[in-house]
Amino acid sequence: MLDIKSMTLEELKAEVAAMGEKPFRAGQLYQWMHVKLARSFDEMTNLSLAFREKCGSRFAYTALKTVRVQKSALDGTKKYLFELADGKLIESVWMKYKHGNSVCISSQAGCRMGCAFCASTIGGLERNLTPSEMLDQIYAITLLTGERVSNVVVMGCGEPLDNYENLMRFLTLLTDENGLHISQRSITVSTCGLTEKMRRLADENLQITLALSLHGAFDEKRKKLMPVANKYTIAELMDACAFYFEKTGRRITFEYSLIRGFNDGEEDAEALAGLIKHMNCHVNLIPVNPVNERDFVQPDTAKVAAFKNKLEKNGINVTIRREMGRDIDGACGQLRRRQNKLYLG
Ligand code: SAH
Numbered sequence: 001m002l003d004i005k006s007m008t009l010e011e012l013k014a015e016v017a018a019m020g021e022k023p024f025r026a027g028q029l030y031q032w033m034h035v036k037l038a039r040s041f042d043e044m045t046n047l048s049l050a051f052r053e054k055c056g057s058r059f060a061y062t063a064l065k066t067v068r069v070q071k072s073a074l075d076g077t078k079k080y081l082f083e084l085a086d087g088k089l090i091e092s093v094w095m096k097y098k099h100g101n102s103v104c105i106s107s108q109a110g111c112r113m114g115c116a117f118c119a120s121t122i123g124g125l126e127r128n129l130t131p132s133e134m135l136d137q138i139y140a141i142t143l144l145t146g147e148r149v150s151n152v153v154v155m156g157c158g159e160p161l162d163n164y165e166n167l168m169r170f171l172t173l174l175t176d177e178n179g180l181h182i183s184q185r186s187i188t189v190s191t192c193g194l195t196e197k198m199r200r201l202a203d204e205n206l207q208i209t210l211a212l213s214l215h216g217a218f219d220e221k222r223k224k225l226m227p228v229a230n231k232y233t234i235a236e237l238m239d240a241c242a243f244y245f246e247k248t249g250r251r252i253t254f255e256y257s258l259i260r261g262f263n264d265g266e267e268d269a270e271a272l273a274g275l276i277k278h279m280n281c282h283v284n285l286i287p288v289n290p291v292n293e294r295d296f297v298q299p300d301t302a303k304v305a306a307f308k309n310k311l312e313k314n315g316i317n318v319t320i321r322r323e324m325g326r327d328i329d330g331a332c333g334q335l336r337r338r339q340n341k342l343y344l345g
Contacts, residue, residue, distance in 0.1 A: 004170060005033050009178055010183040019054065029055070034179030035342040037139045039063045064140045067339065072327050080141060081339055082107065084133060088126050090154055091336045092137040094192040094313040100150030101136035105137040107167060108158025113192050114227040117257060119291045119337045120157040131170040134195035138180070155190040157336060171206065184208050190255065195232045198240040210244050211238060211253040214291035216263050217271035238275060257288045258304055260297040269310035282317045303313055
């Protein structure tokens with residue numbers, strides 16, 4: 001069955017015409033799905049029962065089941081564990097900032113990138129999410145919180161550029177003026193660094209922010225954390241980032257998880273500065289979130305501050321990521337991991 005929520009308005013118009021229905025029905029369906037955020041055809045009350053039934057037999061209609069919600073007592077961050085139609089689990093996070101509400105979504109159930117510090121990858125990749133399942137995370141959270149989402153970050157479970165076509169379609173639908181109409185500039189896509197795909201994304205000429213998970217300034221160290229570093233060198237990554245900036249004019253965000261005694265030294269900060277100081281960029285320092293199955297430890301605050309200082313002395317923009325939802329398994333994939341363990345033992 002066709003996944004109706006992953007279809008563009010144009011595609012839907014063609015489908016509706018093929019069903020022998022009037023063209024404006026496509027617009028109504030689209031509005032129910034992407035503006036009114038209907039969870040089923042049944043909710044589309046200005047459509048006849050006969051037409052709704054016809055749609056029900058022709059199209060699959062995705063909706064997420066909320067398995068768990070955890071609210072942080074520290075900062076109001078909410079973490080959602082959702083179940084997909086086939087029982088797979090994903091997680092999404094809602095964060096409230098002064099400038100608006102931000103949702104962090106997953107792009108895959110599981111992940112096959114194998115980063116050493118990340119909980120999402122422990123059980124490997126289960127499957128790619130469809131565009132509708134990516135949208136559903138934002139729609140469900142909008143309905144559950146009753147608040148508008150203004151920013152979307154694709155930084156949850158999964159490697160978005162490893163699910164490229166679905167990601168593109170998701171971005172088209174999310175930014176569509178007939179849908180939620182989130183501005184491209186309010187969207188960030190984070191990658192562990194698949195250079196061919198980064199270049200392809202640059203060529204799409206979107207105004208979204210690209211975030212690169214660097215986590216190391218030396219190839220040898222990066223390889224210890226991220227298997228993907230065996231495939232692409234840091235030099236290749238820097239070229240791809242420069243290309244992205246050249247094509248889109250959007251400054252790159254570098255994510256750098258600080259791990260005590262591993263990549264938090266002066267020589268690391270120095271090397272990082274050397275790599276990026278000539279670029280139009282921003283660095284997000286993330287004290288590593290301890291994951292049960294891993295024994296990575298955060299540097300103390302003085303060390304984090306020293307690292308930041310070193311970068312700033314080189315004229316680099318740096319923020320230390322506020323640890324949102326620290327008390328609620330805030331790190332990628334931890335909630336899902338815990339639940340899967342309960343299920344699977
Ligand atoms: N696959 C994408 C997006 C998902 S991860 C990517 O690699 O960018 C989002 C960010 O959180 C990445 O920078 C990732 O490296 C980081 N991350 C994952 N687990 C973490 C942990 N335990 N502590 C700190 N950062 C973590």
